[in-house]
Amino acid sequence: MSTPLVEARDVVKRYGPTTALADGRLTVVSGESHALVGRNGAGKSTLVRILTGLEAPDEGTVRFDGEPAPPLADRDAWRRKVACVYQHPTLVPELTVAENLFMAEIHAARPARLGFRVGRGSGGCPPDKHSINRQPQHRGFISWRRLRSEAAQLLDTWDVRVDPDARTADLKVEDRQMVEIARALSFGARFIVLDEPTAQLDNREIERLFSRMRALQDSGVTFLFISHHLQEVYEVCQTVTVLRDARWITTAPVADLPRAALVEAMAGESIETIAEQAVQEQLVDAGAPVLLDARGLTSDAYQDVDLTVRKGEVVGLAGISGSGKIELAESFAGLYTPTAGTAQLDGERLPFGDVQAALKAGVGCVPRDRHEQGLVAGMTIGDNATMSVLDRLGRFGFIGTDRRRGFATELIDRLDIHTEGPEQPVSDLSGGNAQKVVMARALASDPRLLVLINPTAGVDVKSKESLLARVDTAREDGTAVLVVSDELDDLRRCDRVLVLFHGRVVAEHPAGWRDHELIASIEGVDHG
Template sequence: MSALAGEGNAVPAGTPLVEATGIVKRYGPTVALQDGRLTVLPGESHALVGRNGAGKSTLVTILTGLQAADEGTVRFDGEPAPPLADRDAWRRKVACVYQRPTVVPELTVAENLFIADIAASRSTWLGFRRGRRSGSRPPDKHSINRQPLGRGGLISWRRLRAEAAEVLDTWDVHVDPDARTADLQVEDRQMVEIARALSFGARFIILDEPTAQLDNREIERLFTRMRALQESGVTFLFISHHLQEVYEVCQTVTVLRDARWITTAPVAELPRAALVEAMAGEAVAERSASRTAVAAGAPVALDVRGLRSESFYEDIDLTVRHGEVVGLAGSSASGKIALAESLAGLHTPTGGTARLDGRPLPFGDVQAALRAGVGCVPRDRHDEGLVYGMTIGDNATMTVLNRLGRYGFVGTDRRRDVAGELIERLDIHAEGPDQPVSDLSGGNAQKVVMARALASDPRLLVLINPTAGVDVKSKESLLSRVDSARQDGTAVLVVSDELDDLRRCDRVLVLFHGRVVAEHPAGWHDHELIASIEGVDHG
């Protein structure tokens, strides 16, 4: 197979390169996409924007052939999309460069360029490469079927490097073919993935949050490369939370909201305020409920000064008073979660200080942070919040075992009593403390995580996406715990992508590229907050 695939058959002028219409995708009772539409013209950079949960990721999985739509059609160059099982045909049509690299870091650039299926061939390739000097045959053709072969069906490493250099040169990617991919900068790894996709013949590249790990200089270099590739006939679908980037590099934008297509328009004809309004919907006219402001004389619980962590956040100053609820908002790459996790003891910042009630807050030690008075609801209850092989009582009391007995022994009756009180306090619908936590619904499981955070009577409560994946009733129950904590004098830090979670806050700080760029007191308009999150300046 040639390193450079052909351009494909000619299509009538004006035919969309990609066209998706009437896309519907359901997961059980959940409708992930109700009316997905997208029309991308050849050679353009087309933005796809929307708040979290709008349906962007679902549409991408359908556009890349990872799953089939329940209803609707996808066409490339006017022709129906290939069958899902024909992965080679899909690779010739489209590729997605994700925020997290899909290259194999232990392999060279050249080797990565010629792997057909990264996921299936990582271990196979590594094992084969170690023995390549012995004249071993390449791995199974269904795992890797693009490597140039020499005599006897063996891989020709000289040709592989030469053809890799040709691919890189064709697409103006200045990377050494023999370089270990793990040693490359993020922007160079992205360009290797793009070059790899183009070598299959694909001319439609989806970039999913490509600037999330890049600084301003690297972002500008990426955009320069994108413009050059567009001039060579490459088409991009650009997904980003940073709307100023949409205006800088894209010609057309499509907005999804609440799993539906809202609008498609030329970027130059859509004012930023109108774009934010399209993303926010009717809620732009609503205001947050008013509340009595925290007294200026209320004692400061959390005092953060100059906190920074390489690649995540920098120069963070913030305070949270006792009885105050402060929100942290921002895109997935804003650094808000890393900051909250640092305060909960999960990470160690590279500089700055944080004090809780005047005492230094320990970093990088969850148990020490717990002893210092920090309670935390982590961002993912499945991986970080619950031990599914244990009971509700075991999970709920995990942070207070020292209170349940003496000399390292836990009193069974005492644990059951404390767990029963927490079940009642959080309104957890369960048979009792001895019921396996794995039996619970998502909402009740999240209440167990909240119960564990509250069990230690924390002075600082850090909540990360506290209502993610729960039903409306459970969400209201969980948020009422935030109100109760405020009334008890607890300092609360809420990190969330959900506007309803942030409405409970006395004020919301917005992070953008690792810095606090705005502060909104209670009563903010949705479109004002979203504009700050997306980096849009309405001033």
Template sequence: MADDQAATPLVEAVGVTKRYGETVALDRAGIRVMPGQTHALVGRNGAGKSTLVSILTGLQAPDEGEVRFGGEPAPRLADRDAWRQRVACVYQKSTIIPELTVAENLYLHRHDLNRLGLVRWGALRRKATELLAGWSVDVDVRLPAGELDVEQRQFVEITRALSFGARFIILDEPTAQLDAAAIARLFTRIRALQEQGVTFLFISHHLQEIYEICDTVTVFRDARHILTTTVADLPHAELVAAMAGEAAGLAEGPSRTAVTRGPGVVLDVRGLSYGDAYREIGFRIQTGEIVGLAGAAGSGRTELAETVAGLRAADSGTVEVAGRVPRPGSVPDALAAGVGFVPRDRHHQGFVPMMSIADNATMTVPDRLGEAGLISGRRRDRLARALIDNLAIKTPGPGLPVMGLSGGNQQKVVMARALASDPRLLVLITPTAGVDVKSKEFLLGKVEETAAGGTGVLIASDELDDLRLCDRLLVMFQGRVVAELAAGWHDHDVVAAMEGVRLDA
């Protein structure tokens, strides 16, 4: 009997097909997740991962095929309680309600009431505290959820799912907004929960994470199941080939060699300080040069890049772009000086979801779209089509709302907006977060192409793949630049500097 139970998948989708009109989102696809696993689901944007998740969580039914939990057919879609007892998904975009406390989020619509029908707040807080303690989550239940960081919100969401009885948790791009230290803590928590009987489906574009945390990997491509195998038996190159349908992948190991850049300074940062984030920073970027700002969260890299882009006003020091000194903390001044910007969080800073691709991509260049402050729709769409072609954005036309695009294509729209003004300086913060391998390759290739045209580039990231194309790397630790590495650096040197470790000590 024990062997039979061990051989029965905790979750299984068999022969699942899902169509939206003429579009086939899943084509006889399937997955088998065994109890106690951390099972990776990978694939390029549009491969069918999101559709499968919506079916595994009971948000929609397949047109063909079936889903089983522990060998039994999935509940009816209308029986939401039965689904919550079996499966939950922690999405890249948090479902926590920021205005409510942690306790209220944990037991939303499940409040204990007294005889008068009023919420027993003391009992609610005690129950929430006991729940979090039982799963080793250290968060004050009285705090408004909006005060939690990304990592804390994820742990609260996981705990909320476990409180319904679910022991199968889907993690959708859980590391996209976490730094290296937070990712390590998340992985430690995943392993601990596995020991307590929790099974995970792990969705990520970061292939190294798959090898670090997952037991088994399933690859989808073009709406179909391609392979399922143990992670240890699948070389990196073969995994990328299965995802892409060809032998392709990002470079590993040493970064590329330096490229000769033209004369002229496009960015001159002198004596820049901002609160506790960074102090006395100075560096230059020449015409066509790509400079990286590497560092973990708390290093100051993001705040420094946002200062250069005009989102923050430094306490002291100056930023000079192509001979002009923009007013500190002024995005319009930075734009006028020639700065193009790709922010860290595309969902909250990068685009307006309900607006069209055309409006999003051209919003930084209204002066090119008409006279006397009036926008010509024809001019706007003509420029937007050129940007769509340049960035290879997959869309039926410029009028489509950006929310209708995949993650990789949304990021391309953000890049298109940054390039629309023909910038002298391009500032990028984690530019490939949450996109697939092919989109990552394309976006980084576009950065190189832009630099080859004479634009200076500043890339702030803790993703080494983002930084491999840099001519120089400035590594920040606790608000200061602690190392400058020329092209040809090795991963261990960068990671050591980011963590404040001296390898020669």
């Protein structure tokens, strides 16, 4: 065998009494796309931090091309070996593409916190201490002509069709990802970690990303692909490594590992057992009263939408990116104000454009992005879970500590959140448990309407079933549920699915729809 491009052996990583990785192993061959999969908490993120030089293992070894990994302090050496493109881009949104390409690293501060601009008009403000710049210079000043020229050449080399002068914030998610990949390749790295790269992409954007990955593979680039969407593993990867409970379970060619066997390796249980644990589907009573009644809703994102959801009914909203489905759902949660139309919830006018008013009216919401919209990272699990019901837990602005702790503990038990208790920082949780905290807060107010936007994004198979089981529980409680998702498995729980296309409802599919039928509606195949 040839020397592996990347090899991790017997890697162990501990954080105090917690063993985050007990037996990490990975062997990646040059030029392949290698999938790393496992449930939330399996140890994937810890292994990636070690592979990218952000942390050192307590035990075990990491080698690149047969040579030991560089010292952690030698950031230049690490950048020549490996780069990670995260689900949430690390590019500075207010800088141009060219400026971002020649900013070497932002590793300790989030881009939103970088209070500087390297471009013209910066007023001489120095870069943040966490960034390292490598702009071409002439006599001590940045040469903007060379910067644009070298950026254009770099983008052209890797077939990234983006304007170097474009403001990064104006780019599509898929283009921002490609800019990050180009920046990594410019250092000489040929091993790229893609961490949930499709989480914010629709089907067409995903296919374009996969096409670009294949082209880069042909040019000698190697990928470590991390995703909870197993169908993507089979579509774009040649080899898969499974971690479970902080340990290596198996590495195998994707073609030799059936999906059922892959799920069993990840979960430790067969796919049939997981399915049996899910709450059985229950369809709504056709005579149940209408709880949500929307008429003629119109905005920049959607037009003339009529929508009803009955008591105990689960209605899905599907559509490609830009269909208006997310904006429509967020309007019910108080994030937007339609330019026309009205909505009533249980016979009362539903307020728009006011999140607190929507909450008081009986709307609970799981937002589209738990990191940016759903959680306050610096707070505890208990604080996050009870944030929407503080008025119930005290009087005159004083919150009863014991009462809040007891209420939070009930939510933790109800959602089966794996935690040391309500005082644990929410930032310590895996993706699946963090999403359960967001769901717990949405359910804490006993909403009459529950709006779920991408409720299982970035969670593992078992956490997904646990979250979807809460949808069934809400149905049993008589809650009206609106589910917006790009995941067909999320939509299967629905009594019916409405498809939006260019802002209009173009199709309705009752429960029992077939995948190809729904996909045809989503993609605009079966309508003009």
